[in-house]
Amino acid sequence: MEFSETLWTERKGCTPKPFWFEVVLVPRMKMAFIFLLTFLCFIAPVHQAPLQNATISDLAYKNMDFAMNLYRKISSYHDKNIFFSPLSISTSFAALLMASDGITRKEILEGLNLEQLETADQPELIPKLFQLLNENMAQNGSLRVDQNMALFIRQQFEVMKTFEDNMKTFFNADVKSVNFSDTSGSISYINEYIEQKTQNKITEMISSLDELTQLLLINTIFFQGAWINPFNSNLTREAPFHIDNYNIVQVPMMFKEDKFYTMEDIPLGARVLKLPYQEGVSMLILLPDKGRDYTVIDEEITAKRFLSWTKRLTKMKLEVNMPKFKMDRSYSLHNILPNMGMVSLFSNSANLTRLSQGKTPMVSEVLHKAVIEVDETGTTAAAATTTGIIPYSLPRMFTVNRPFFFFIYHEETLSLLFMGRVIDPTKN
Secondary structure (H helix, E strand, O other), X not given: OOOOOOOOOOOOOOOOEOOOEOOOEOOEEEEEEEEEEOOOOOOOOOOOOOOOOOOHHHHHHHHHHHHHHHHHHHHOOOOOOEEEOHHHHXXXXXXXXXXXXXXXXXXXXXHOOOHHHOOOOOOOHHHHHHHHHHHHHXXXXXOEEEEEEEXXXXXXXXXXXXXXXXXXXXXXXXXXXXXOOOHHHHHHHHHHHHHHHOOOOOOOOOOOXXXXXXXXXXXXXXXXXXXXXXXXXXXXXXXXXXOOOOOXXXXXXXXXXXXXXXXXXXOOOEEEXXXXXXXXXXXXXXXXXXXXXXXXXXXXXXXXXXXXXXXHOEEEEEEEEEEOEEEEEEEEHHHOHXXXXXXXXXXXXXXXXXXXXXXXXXXXXXXXXEEEEEEOOOOOOOOOOOOOOOOOOOOXXXXXXXXXXXXXXXXXXXXXXXXXXXXXXXXX
């Protein structure tokens, strides 16, 4: 499974937070995401002028374009369901950025689309921005967005104190010593850590481990949210979902009539629907028009376009039909990221001299796993007003009965937490 940038026209002031995640959608959607690495590397394209006084809004924008680029790389390998957390992936590599130098550092920056945020006089700016972003999302105690990081190191391997201190300062990371020569014991120990951090959503992240492994970096992100306006499970019915012109499956289709924020991207040939969670996180559904090939839309999704959708949403009465779905996706990023320019990190030429003195490792493996569940459950729905709606007019329809895209984002920072594509909601 292998998988331009313009600046924000306006910036929001934000104060960040740490993250690990699970999501509850459509009344409720549950999602857990995990990212695991052993040693890494990236490549670089064009030089761009560094941003002056970069903010977490700039970081969120850059991460969004990285997400779209990674999505296109993954989608080029298959036409199946896709789900991942760009925030978790970029956070893990930002941690490795502190260990890297030379061409490896350059490749990581360009692969993550962060080269414009790099300044020679502020080497810790990018980790600091990630720290602030996490703090911003965590400042509201009722919002369940948790991200955790752990560095598992070989017992005889000495990590430089500066790197270890920075891991704790910027990423609140656990640093643990492991006897990797005891592979079965190490696998059990690491899987138990991941299971605990994802609240049992991911129970077997790794099934094998090279006894020569020297370093393993794991990042978990967990979000759980309840729809502001949950769906009524009594109204869920079996309905057809058109995978393509020849394949139709029956799915449990949720139903709700209410006022929703929506818009239409006519040049793209798609409609957008916003489904808000409580406490400042929302899901955005992108539904290609009937007869519109979703693979064409693949190439048109960018951070700039995403921001234009969020600004043009208008509230109107809609009859929404949305399928329940579950997804469990795993990606071997060490097979994908070299095609995005991150090359040296996964080779013997990896430059991780800020990690350890003496011989430094390369990144041999980067695993990413994401799990999501979308259903009707949720907390009490807020009452909907009907201001501006003609009393007896029929509501417009928004029926998600064909392949669609979805994005889960933090509204204040516009940071993209998760994104995915549903081709067949019956496939886990």
